[in-house]
């Protein structure tokens with residue numbers, strides 16, 4: 290079912306060995322339960338050791354795992370009566386972004402998220418989760434609609450970036466992203482954004498001007514992909530692993546920099562191992578955030594968002 | 610407007626000024642300049658006194674931030690803000706601070722943007738002028754902070770905000786903090802806009818990436834200089850992605866204008882007059898409701 294990632298190979302190898310031993314024990318009708326038990330406890334230790342010491346590059350691999358839950362996976366687990374709403378009303382419907390309305394624990398809500406595919410066919414339809422301007426304009430349309438009906442907005446961020454294409458430039462990729470940053474600043478309803486996979490550059494930020502910003506433990510948020518950074522910094526894309534460290538792109542890094550509000554823990558080995566359990570912990574965070582934000586007035590929500598982004602930056606102020 | 614001799618002004622100000630020109634195109638003692646567009650050779654002095662626009666083909670050379678101040682604002686009215694901010698190298702990138710220091714020396718700026726207040730044909734305005742000679746005009750914390758403070762000052766004093774953009778985008782060495790400057794400047798512009806104040810964005814060569822995808826595109830009026838490169842993604846990245854030949858004029862100001870992405874393109878010699886007119890048109894605040 291799920292692809293093995295390099296760093297988890299020792300775990301997979303040991304698990305295979307245990308299965309092999311069980312098979313032998315069964316066929317030969319000998320008692321090997323002691324040996325199996327020893328190996329299983331070693332497996333547990335190994336798992337907790339490996340999964341609690343993940344390097345940034347390991348997390349990049351998990352964030353990009355083909356089976357990693359997408360926006361629509363979480364929509365199914367977290368909301369009821371979801372109705373997808375399509376189109377930007379100007380040009381088309383960009384399926385790299387999905388949006389719609391639903392209930393969250395009885396509360397009407399607007400949901401918007403980048404949408405990757407899990408199969409090649411779906412990825413082509415979804416353009417690998419890389420939006421065109423019409424995707425961002427659809428997102429903005431749904432945000433303004435949410436504002437009109439006083440619904441909170443939940444955004445799921447999961448994109449390598451806005452699509453770098455000819456048509457995207459012709460239709461104003463820059464303007465579409467910029468306009469979202471600008472308009473999200475003024476929304477009179479609570480906005481919560483969660484990075485669930487890759488948060489790639491401006492194309493991710495365009496769903497990210499929120500009151501509460503969370504990252505799943507193994508997600509990433511960056512100004513450029515590790516490969517891109519490596520090829521610019523060291524003229525060698527194969528140094529992506531080093532770039533992933535240098536660029537500080539993990540949830541832990543962003544929490545330290547005080548850019549995100551919290552890290553949402555993942556099930557051991559990554560969200561793809563148990564979508565249900567992952568959705569439960571995600572639901573808890575969303576519920577608490579909504580409760581907290583519901584106490585703020587329209588003006589306070591806007592000021593809260595202003596202050597949140599206003600303070601980001603690291604610089605030295607010399608005495609004159 | 611009076612076309613002032615930039616050479617003498619620059620000497621007077623003693624601000625580091627780079628004359629933009631390829632090394633191989635340089636002639637002894639920088640007396641002569643060869644236009645990279647039309648290949649015509651003329652006196653450098655002639656170019657300087659022509660607002661750094663090729664007298665033969667209208668090619669707009671890059672300008673330094675201080676040169677823009679000189680040709681755009683009323684003489685002696687500019688007051689610079691926040692020259693005391695410096696990057697703190699938040700990601701601890703080796704040799705980053707050295708590069709900043711070199712560009713600081715070269716340009717006489719503390720960062721890739723010069724901000725301040727001045728008057729434009731008698732109208733008080735807040736300006737931010739990016740300088741691509743400083744780390745390719747890329748935006749890190751200090752650029753984001755200086756622009757945000759300038760916008761906030763414009764909001765506080767109820768003044769128009771005018772920006773000249775020139776940037777390769779977000780600054781890699783400051784990682785995701787650079788990315789967040791796009792949001793920071795945008796929320797500040799939203800507040801400025803909510804006070805019914807005017808923001809004019811003037812895109813100059815080049816304006817790409819995260820700068821293009823934030824404040825540069827958010828003007829009430831979006832202007833560009835002729836032939837400027839303006840776009841979100843880099844041409845090479847797009848060519849690799851779509852595997853097709855892009856038109857020669859792809860991502861030029863003229864291309865954007867044709868695709869409805871700009872209000873107008875102004876020649877450098879008209880910039881001051883036309884922007885001043887736009888500011889004046891907005892001063893009275895529209896019709897009076899009875």
Ligand SMILES: [Zn+2]
Nearest residue numbers: 644647663666
């Ligand atoms: Zn020329």
